[in-house]
Amino acid sequence: MKCSWEPPLFAVALSKSGYTHRLIRESKEFVIAVPNKGLQPVVEFFGSTHGNEVDKFAATGVATTSARHIRSPLITDATINMECVLEQEVDSGDHLIFIGRVVAAYLNEGQKVLLNMGRQNGKRIFEEF
Numbered sequence: 695m696k697c698s699w700e701p702p703l704f705a706v707a708l709s710k711s712g713y714t715h716r717l718i719r720e721s722k723e724f725v726i727a728v729p730n731k732g733l734q735p736v737v738e739f740f741g742s743t744h745g746n747e748v749d750k751f752a753a754t755g756v757a758t759t760s761a762r763h764i765r766s767p768l769i770t771d772a773t774i775n776m777e778c779v780l781e782q783e784v785d786s787g788d789h790l791i792f793i794g795r796v797v798a799a800y801l802n803e804g805q806k807v808l809l810n811m812g813r814q815n816g817k818r819i820f821e822e823f
C-alpha cells in the first residue's frame with residue numbers, strides 16, 4: 695500500500711511465520727510486483743510455498759529482469775514493478791510492516807491488474823481490473 699507520495703513510500707505487511715521478511719531484513723531492499731491474470735499460476739505458487747524450502751523462481755520459470763538500483767529481480771511480465779529500498783520496519787502483531795522508498799518504477803502499458811478478492815469455500819478468488 696502507498697504510504698507517501700513525497701517521498702514515494704510503499705509498504706508491505708509480511709507474516710512473521712513466513713521467510714520473505716528475513717530476506718528483506720538482510721538485503722534492505724525489495725521489489726513490489728503487481729501481477730495480471732497471466733501471472734496467476736505464479737502468484738498462487740509463490741503464495742503457497744516457502745522460499746527457504748523451494749526456489750520459487752526456478753520452480754515456476756517466471757521471467758525476471760535485472761533491476762537498476764537494487765539486486766532483487768523484477769518480474770518481467772508484471773503490470774507494475776517497483777524497486778524499493780528499505781526505510782523502516784514496524785512490528786504489527788503477527789506481521790511486520792516494511793516501508794520502502796521507491797527508487798524506480800516500471801509499467802507494462804495496456805496490462806491490467808490482478809486483485810485477490812478474498813476467499814470462497816477456502817479458495818482464493820482473483821479478479822482482473
Ligand SMILES: Cc1cc2nc3c(=O)[nH]c(=O)nc-3n(C[C@H](O)[C@H](O)[C@H](O)COP(=O)(O)O)c2cc1C
Nearest residue numbers: 707708709712713714737740741742743744745810
Ligand atoms: C494473493 C496472495 C496474497 C498474499 N498476501 C500476503 C501478504 O500480504 N502478507 C503475507 O504475509 N502473506 C501473504 N500471502 C501469503 C504468503 O505469500 C505465503 O504465506 C507464502 O507461502 C510465504 O512465502 P515465504 O515463506 O517464502 O515468505 C499471500 C498469498 C497470496 C496467494
